[in-house]
Amino acid sequence: xxxxxxxxxxxxxxTRGRFTCxxxxxxxxxxxxxxxxxxxxxRSASWCNVQPWQMVITETLESTERFxxxxxxxxxxxxxxxxxLPFPPHHKGIYGERRRGAGIALYTSLxxxxxxxxxxxxxAFRNFRMFDAPHVAIVTVPAELGPYALVDAGGFVxxxxxxxxxxxxxxxxxxxxxxxxxxxREYFGIPDTQHMICGxxxxxxxxxxxxxxxxxxxxxxxxxxxxx
Ligand SMILES: Cc1cc2nc3c(=O)[nH]c(=O)nc-3n(C[C@H](O)[C@H](O)[C@H](O)COP(=O)(O)O)c2cc1C
Numbered sequence: 001x002x003x004x005x006x007x008x009x010x011x012x013x014x015t016r017g018r019f020t021c022x023x024x025x026x027x028x029x030x031x032x033x034x035x036x037x038x039x040x041x042x043r044s045a046s047w048c049n050v051q052p053w054q055m056v057i058t059e060t061l062e063s064t065e066r067f068x069x070x071x072x073x074x075x076x077x078x079x080x081x082x083x084x085l086p087f088p089p090h091h092k093g094i095y096g097e098r099r100r101g102a103g104i105a106l107y108t109s110l111x112x113x114x115x116x117x118x119x120x121x122x123x124a125f126r127n128f129r130m131f132d133a134p135h136v137a138i139v140t141v142p143a144e145l146g147p148y149a150l151v152d153a154g155g156f157v158x159x160x161x162x163x164x165x166x167x168x169x170x171x172x173x174x175x176x177x178x179x180x181x182x183x184x185r186e187y188f189g190i191p192d193t194q195h196m197i198c199g200x201x202x203x204x205x206x207x208x209x210x211x212x213x214x215x216x217x218x219x220x221x222x223x224x225x226x227x228x
Contacts, residue, residue, distance in 0.1 A: 014162055019216075021170035022106070022126070023209035024133045024201070028061045033167060034135065037202075040163035046152035052141040053156040056188045061134055067187065068130055074183045075128040082182040084143070084195040085150070087175075102216050109214040127176035133201035138177070138184055140194035153197045160200060170205035170212075173198055 034057060046052060058064040081087060091099045104114075112119045130136050139157060141149040161171045177184060177199030184196055205212055 014166055018161055018165040018171075019212070020172050021133075021205045022131045022172060022211040023206040024131060024170065025204040025206050026061070026132065026134060027204055028134050029169065029203060031059060033169070034059070037160065037163045037167055037169065040166070041156055041160035044152070044156045044159040046155070047148045050145065050149070050152070052145050052149035053153050054140045054190075054194065056138045056140075056190060058136050064130075064133070064135055067136065068128075070187060071130075071177070071180065071184070072125075072128045074180055075125070078180075078183070081179045083178050084181040084185075085178065085197070087179070098219075105214045105216060106211070109210050111210075127174060128180075130174070130177075130199070130201040131172055133172065134203035135201070136174075136177075137200040137202065138188060138190070139197045139200065140185075140190055141197060143193055143195045150195075150197065157198065157200065164202055168204070169202055172201040174201055 038055065038057075042051070042053075044053075058067055090096070107114075107120060107123065110119075110123060112123060137160070139153060141153045157173055161173060164171045175198050178196050181196035184190070184199070185192060185194065190196070
């Protein structure tokens with residue numbers, strides 16, 4: 001690090017420290033804190049600065065609880081996928097290996113073995129409890145803007161996760177919620193001209209919970225870049 005890069009150590013700490021949280025304290029965040037996180041995330045780059053991202057955020061414990069109950073009922077009664085965007089049918093090869101690695105780390109942290117189908121299903125269903133997070137953000141983009149709006153939204157989601165972490169707030173990006181996009185949009189009055197990307201559950205992490213102890217791995221630089 002040189003005097004030209006005073007923020008390098010901070011960004012290094014933030015990108016190394018952030019993780020997907022799956023157990024939360026039952027404690028609401030101040031509205032000003034949530035607004036500060038969103039404001040920081042909104043500085044993300046986007047194609048021609050169109051800033052296609054939109055969010056609906058549950059502001060109180062009560063509104064989150066009402067949505068949680070409704071979503072769990074929906075997921076129980078209508079388990080089939082109703083997503084705006086197609087989910088990948090499978091992850092083959094190295095992508096399948098990485099997916100399995102993350103899944104094994106998660107389930108092992110909870111003492112759930114590969115043959116324990118019942119507890120695995122219960123843990124998977126905790127997605128629809130939003131892991132008891134005190135808030136959830138629903139991220140959408142206008143359908144008419146096509147794939148590059150999805151690229152922009154991905155950058156925005158990533159910034160939101162880091163901005164939250166920089167504020168001491170833990171996050172769970174959740175594709176699982178987009179599985180019920182039709183329901184989620186209807187619940188929050190989001191028009192079908194918007195496509196739901198994902199949810200982001202967030203709040204203060206339950207720091208000592210076993211599920212928050214494991215960390216995922218990453219491929220090395222040489223595995224993802226070819227210098228030409
Ligand atoms: C778009 C997106 C959707 C995700 N959906 C889920 C989800 O539905 N449930 C979940 O537990 N984690 C979900 N994750 C979290 C990933 O599993 C996690 O980011 C990945 O395993 C890397 O771990 P880390 O975030 O702790 O570094 C999602 C992440 C992203 C970026």
